[in-house]
Amino acid sequence: MDELTRQSLPPGNYLLLLGASICVFNSNNAFIIENNLRTSLCTKSWYELIELNSGRLKPHIAETISNKAGSTDIADLFDEVIDMRNRIVHSFQITVENGNQMLATKARRTHEQFRVTEDYLREFIEKNERLSGLLHSFRGY
Template sequence: MYESYTRQSLPSKEYRELLGTAICVFNSNNAFIIENILMCDNNESWYKLMDKTCMPLQEKIKNIIFKDSNNKIYDQFKKICEMRNRIVHSFQCTYKNEQILATKDKQNKQFYITKEYLLDFIKKNEQLSDMLHNFRGF
């Protein structure tokens, strides 16, 4: 598929919509994590936290906020960060005569980022958002 703003081949509009949604829900949760960190620790800085990548934020979650929450939020955020990394560090290819993203895991096994993968990622982010709302208490 092509658009007027680029000559490069693109995935379908539906796929790109899911991809954009996936990035937006992750970014929303990332900001929500930071909000919860700031709620628990007044010594933290929003400006510094916004520049942190997933790994340092995971450590903040583990050490500041969620040590008493059975690590469910930490585990969910870690899983989501791994999935997000596969999306962001992907490459475009042709799959079933359509443009789609593909990636590889840490064991170098390649796989396609299908619509189902994106929908699962979005769902996991929704679950994390619910957990964060419950943790915040309102």
């Protein structure tokens, strides 16, 4: 990574997990929109939905996917991964005790740092995998 930038970066495995995290979330965000459009209940176009922030998709998921599925499982899990994604995206970089770089955010209400660890990134990727499975099941394959 030294050839890309002189700025301090987290170790390679952390960067790999971070990149994977962004990709799996983006994939699910697009898959949510695709599933939404495939329902007969959707009144929006792809262009309208893709321009929305992920959190603003919630009412559209409720009136289409959750309504048709008869369950809020997909909406609830998507909401959870949005919150986790927000921690990743709206983070700042810190130097930890061993001198490595990682991301952190301010914990709500306590103002302490919440560290975006490799375990957190793995959990995020796993939840996105579950969400993808639910979306595939909803879609019918």
